[in-house]
Amino acid sequence: MAPTIDDDGVPDRCLSFTIRSTWGHFKRVGRSVTKQTYRIPPRTTVAGLLAAIVGADRDSYYDIFSADNSAVAITPLSNLRTVNIPTTGLGTDPKQDVTTTAGHWASYQLTYQETDRDRQLHAYEVLADPSYRIDVALEDEAFYSTLREHLINGTAIYTPSLGKSEYLATIEDVKADRTPTTHGVDGSLDIDSVVPISLSDAVPQGGVTYGTERSPAIMEADGDGRRTTRFDDYVYAQQGPKPVRVREDTDIVPVEIGERTVVFR
Amino acid sequence: MSGVTRQDFADAIEQYWHDRPPASLEDVMALYGVLAVAESGGELYGTASKLDPFIDDGRLVWVDIDLTGETPVVSDPKVDTLRKEHVSKLAYSHKSSGRGAKYSLTQIGSKNGNDATGVASTVLGRVRSWTTQDSVLSVTDSEDGHPDGWVIERLAAVFEKDSQTLAELKEKVEALLPADESIPTAFTVRLRIDAADLEKTESGVTGEQWFWPAGLPVLNEAMKRYATENAANKNLDSGSSEGRGVCVVTGTEGRVVGTPESPLGVFSVKHPDAQPGLRRDQSWRNYPVSPDVAMLFSKGQDLIEKCVLRSGGVETYALPYFAGELTAAKAELLYGAIQSLDSESEYSSGTSAPMARVTYKLRESDTEAVRELAETELRFYTITLPISDDKNVIAEEPAAATYWVSELADSLEQTVHGPTLDPAVGGFKRFDNWPLLDFSDNRDQARKSAFYCITGQEFTNATFAYRGDDEGDDFRRVVDARLIAGTPLDASMLLDEYMRRYDDASEDGEIPPHQIVVQQLVQLEALSRAGLLDGLDVVIEPTDTTMSTHTTLDTSDLPSIREYRLESFLDRPLFEDSARSAAALSGVLVGQVSWHQENQREIGRPLDSTTKGDQLNKNSLENALTSALEKAKVYALDSDFDSDRDLLFPETVDRLLEATEEMPSAWDIEKRELQFCYVLGHAHGRRSMPVAFDLYEGSTDEEPDAQTAE
Numbered sequence: 022m023a024p025t026i027d028d029d030g031v032p033d034r035c036l037s038f039t040i041r042s043t044w045g046h047f048k049r050v051g052r053s054v055t056k057q058t059y060r061i062p063p064r065t066t067v068a069g070l071l072a073a074i075v076g077a078d079r080d081s082y083y084d085i086f087s088a089d090n091s092a093v094a095i096t097p098l099s100n101l102r103t104v105n106i107p108t109t110g111l112g113t114d115p116k117q118d119v120t121t122t123a124g125h126w127a128s129y130q131l132t133y134q135e136t137d138r139d140r141q142l143h144a145y146e147v148l149a150d151p152s153y154r155i156d157v158a159l160e161d162e163a164f165y166s167t168l169r170e171h172l173i174n175g176t177a178i179y180t181p182s183l184g185k186s187e188y189l190a191t192i193e194d195v196k197a198d199r200t201p202t203t204h205g206v207d208g209s210l211d212i213d214s215v216v217p218i219s220l221s222d223a224v225p226q227g228g229v230t231y232g233t234e235r236s237p238a239i240m241e242a243d244g245d246g247r248r249t250t251r252f253d254d255y256v257y258a259q260q261g262p263k264p265v266r267v268r269e270d271t272d273i274v275p276v277e278i279g280e281r282t283v284v285f286r
Numbered sequence: 287m288s289g290v291t292r293q294d295f296a297d298a299i300e301q302y303w304h305d306r307p308p309a310s311l312e313d314v315m316a317l318y319g320v321l322a323v324a325e326s327g328g329e330l331y332g333t334a335s336k337l338d339p340f341i342d343d344g345r346l347v348w349v350d351i352d353l354t355g356e357t358p359v360v361s362d363p364k365v366d367t368l369r370k371e372h373v374s375k376l377a378y379s380h381k382s383s384g385r386g387a388k389y390s391l392t393q394i395g396s397k398n399g400n401d402a403t404g405v406a407s408t409v410l411g412r413v414r415s416w417t418t419q420d421s422v423l424s425v426t427d428s429e430d431g432h433p434d435g436w437v438i439e440r441l442a443a444v445f446e447k448d449s450q451t452l453a454e455l456k457e458k459v460e461a462l463l464p465a466d467e468s469i470p471t472a473f474t475v476r477l478r479i480d481a482a483d484l485e486k487t488e489s490g491v492t493g494e495q496w497f498w499p500a501g502l503p504v505l506n507e508a509m510k511r512y513a514t515e516n517a518a519n520k521n522l523d524s525g526s527s528e529g530r531g532v533c534v535v536t537g538t539e540g541r542v543v544g545t546p547e548s549p550l551g552v553f554s555v556k557h558p559d560a561q562p563g564l565r566r567d568q569s570w571r572n573y574p575v576s577p578d579v580a581m582l583f584s585k586g587q588d589l590i591e592k593c594v595l596r597s598g599g600v601e602t603y604a605l606p607y608f609a610g611e612l613t614a615a616k617a618e619l620l621y622g623a624i625q626s627l628d629s630e631s632e633y634s635s636g637t638s639a640p641m642a643r644v645t646y647k648l649r650e651s652d653t654e655a656v657r658e659l660a661e662t663e664l665r666f667y668t669i670t671l672p673i674s675d676d677k678n679v680i681a682e683e684p685a686a687a688t689y690w691v692s693e694l695a696d697s698l699e700q701t702v703h704g705p706t707l708d709p710a711v712g713g714f715k716r717f718d719n720w721p722l723l724d725f726s727d728n729r730d731q732a733r734k735s736a737f738y739c740i741t742g743q744e745f746t747n748a749t750f751a752y753r754g755d756d757e758g759d760d761f762r763r764v765v766d767a768r769l770i771a772g773t774p775l776d777a778s779m780l781l782d783e784y785m786r787r788y789d790d791a792s793e794d795g796e797i798p799p800h801q802i803v804v805q806q807l808v809q810l811e812a813l814s815r816a817g818l819l820d821g822l823d824v825v826i827e828p829t830d831t832t833m834s835t836h837t838t839l840d841t842s843d844l845p846s847i848r849e850y851r852l853e854s855f856l857d858r859p860l861f862e863d864s865a866r867s868a869a870a871l872s873g874v875l876v877g878q879v880s881w882h883q884e885n886q887r888e889i890g891r892p893l894d895s896t897t898k899g900d901q902l903n904k905n906s907l908e909n910a911l912t913s914a915l916e917k918a919k920v921y922a923l924d925s926d927f928d929s930d931r932d933l934l935f936p937e938t939v940d941r942l943l944e945a946t947e948e949m950p951s952a953w954d955i956e957k958r959e960l961q962f963c964y965v966l967g968h969a970h971g972r973r974s975m976p977v978a979f980d981l982y983e984g985s986t987d988e989e990p991d992a993q994t995a996e
Binding site: 050051052053054055057102105107143144146219220221225228230231232233234235237243246247248249250251252254255259 | 306307309310311312313529531532534537539548551552553554555557568569570571572573574609610611663665671677678679680682683684685687689690759764771772773817
């Protein structure tokens with residue numbers, strides 16, 4: 022049975038797991054010349070990651086992760102530390118400077134990379150040792166149960182990675198059918214997950230630096246592609262495992278999952 | 287404040303601002319666009335202020351075209367001095383990049399003026415060119431056009447290339463204007479139209495009328511399309527990148543474009559590297575920006591440019607904003623603070639840091655509410671890039687608060703005014719023109735200077751290894767960003783930088799000025815106080831219990847001064863570890879013996895000239911220490927003066943023996959730590975005697991040589 026999600030966006034059940042890697046890169050929209058990363062994987066990235074585990078086709082799963090029938094909470098477990106890594110790259114465009122068709126012997130035509138050209142140097146901003154706890158609930162029965170099975174068995178159709186295919190991810194500590202319980206909000210509250218609020222709703226605490234981001238949250242298929250239909254603002258603590266303290270009158274619905282307090286979106 | 291009223295801000299916010307506080311660079315760019323809209327009198331597309339230099343000094347040339355009949359009737363051009371009251375009628379929209387036609391039908395020539403031929407060819411040519419722009423002509427489109435698109439069609443016919451009317455017009459313009467006078471010129475067209483023929487007019491307009499460009503919505507629409515054309519087709523060979531989507535800034539659905547202006551040059555669909563299969567015309571899907579927001583990005587550019595600090599081949603933008611709900615009052619305040627960056631700063635060196643200037647502008651406000659706002663809501667979007675066409679972001683902090691800079695500035699002030707820079711308790715002293723040692727006695731003033739120093743890059747430049755302009759990313763700027771964000775620095779990284787700087791600062795193998803090391807100690811201590819130092823098992827700052835327990839300094843006797851100062855110098859948590867303490871003491875002794883050699887024995891190459899701190903290892907220190915101990919003994923025996931001990935500087939040797947009985951090769955200490963403790967000790971030891979002289983208040987008839995001999 023798939024979970025149901027109430028009007029506040031809170032599911033009655035969810036899957037929880039930790040995903041981590043040595044590096045992560047979630048390239049920001051609005052940056053094409055440079056390569057910066059979001060500190061938190063966008064909700065759409067999490068959707069893509071889960072779709073990869075299930076083996077869903079490109080452009081086939083957006084409805085499953087829409088605003089009404091899915092709920093995702095993302096909790097950073099590590100410090101959100103980034104490093105600029107210069108990388109040298111060779112292009113792979115067959116029409117351009119990289120591959121060449123060598124003279125052929127008999128009927129064989131050999132094509133290989135031209136490696137004597139200048140490499141392109143790009144600095145990638147990458148997250149070092151990123152680790153997140155993901156809580157997810159989907160009302161789509163088939164998708165949810167397949168996902169549940171894969172997670173429990175530690176299998177995946179496409180290998181999960183954090184942003185780039187090189188940054189292979191490890192999934193661990195899978196808990197199926199967790200029950201979020203609604204947390205009574207009294208006074209300011211410490212939230213472990215990233216919180217969809219603005220900076221001014223976060224209460225300052227010693228030793229915690231808040232960051233804020235706006236990243237794609239929901240997509241829909243559109244013609245021969247897809248488009249973003251919702252962007253979310255959220256606040257996170259740069260000192261990853263530290264919670265975000267929010268004001269009392271903030272319009273969010275925090276829930277408890279085990280030891281953690283999270284906000285689904 | 288250049289006549290912008292709070293109402294202007296209220297109107298601009300009402301019309302163009304979403305209700306979220308900024309959460310991305312796009313939000314901040316749009317915010318600056320909103321401020322710029324208020325600045326330019328509420329227009330997003332219009333740029334009336336660009337005509338300011340023309341008013342009264344320039345001229346307006348216009349052509350009346352009557353469109354009420356079957357064929358347009360073009361009257362002779364007229365000229366008048368361009369007056370303030372003309373400006374609103376002209377609906378001028380400036381295009382700052384590229385050549386050719388401006389966005390509006392009204393065109394201008396050079397700010398320096400055009401002569402008659404110039405107006406007839408260049409300026410009139412721009413009017414003609416405007417009527418041929420694809421984006422302008424798109425309003426005549428039957429599906430996606432403007433109901434009054436026919437106006438543009440008829441206008442285009444009048445200005446058709448090589449037409450009779452155009453040639454006549456040219457001649458008439460040349461005849462009208464004085465031939466050899468260059469005057470700034472605006473050129474426009476007035477149209478006579480029956481209001482009944484127009485679908486859209488301003489309310490209350492009826493009958494046949496002469497319309498200036500501002501009175502015709504269709505011209506406005508054409509101008510908008512032209513102005514945002516680039517936002518959808520920049521760097522596309524053909525077609526455009528646009529569609530229906532949700533704008534990344536406003537969050538509302540509508541027409542979005544995919545190649546918006548990128549003031550910092552971080553977004554473009556033109557990639558230097560080959561990307562097979564990149565569909566440039568699909569960029570709007572990932573990066574959907576509404577045309578208005580694209581225009582806001584472009585509009586805010588001038589304000590963004592005020593917030594930059596350029597130095598050492600790197601540019602750092604610190605874009606202030608408020609983290610809470612945007613009100614007209616806050617917008618006004620923000621605008622005022624950004625504008626204030628124009629004026630020359632009262633602080634001269636390295637203090638043009640916009641972050642500091644904006645912060646203090648608000649903090650020192652007479653209004654309490656403003657000061658409180660600066661405390662609670664002021665944030666900076668900071669982003670550092672190399673000054674180069676090859677774009678790359680070195681560091682970025684989307685929500686930098688002033689909290690950590692303030693904390694660190696306080697700590698720096700405390701350090702500078704504390705025992706570490708107090709010679710009487712074994713410290714060093716303040717020096718003019720050394721960024722981390724040159725602070726006012728006044729605490730508030732010093733804190734402020736410290737804030738400027740940290741945001742103005744001097745804090746890191748003073749102590750870190752040099753970087754050449756060609757070295758790409760300047761790591762010091764990464765460190766600046768980390769400090770602003772309150773991310774602690776690792777001690778091992780700092781010590782490595784310190785020793786590399788030590789090497790960088792030594793010219794021709796000379797020992798670098800000791801102020802280098804003192805600044806490094808001050809920095810280390812300030813970081814430690816502020817809680818921004820990681821990776822050391824102890825704090826750097828002297829604790830309260832240490833410095834206060836001493837007996838008072840006996841200034842009547844040189845050896846006592848030396849001993850007291852050494853004792854105090856060593857009495858800091860860093861030296862609780864015996865290996866560190868021993869390394870420092872070795873440095874002290876080498877410094878003292880070297881001073882003695884140089885000043886008492888006139889030895890040209892004293893011991894420390896062959897013992898480079900940054901190249902030191904345990905073995906070379908062992909050699910240096912052995913010879914220092916030997917020399918301390920030999921010189922004492924050799925000395926003409928009475929001594930109650932058989933060696934020079936007994937206070938140092940005693941403490942060294944207390945710290946360890948082993949030689950350096952057996953010490954358990956990291957190389958960089960050993961080196962830093964050594965150079966620190968050396969900086970103290972080298973000045974042990976001179977400082978003692980300074981503090982000496984004993985009987986002056988004592989032989990100076992006798993004072994120095996011990």
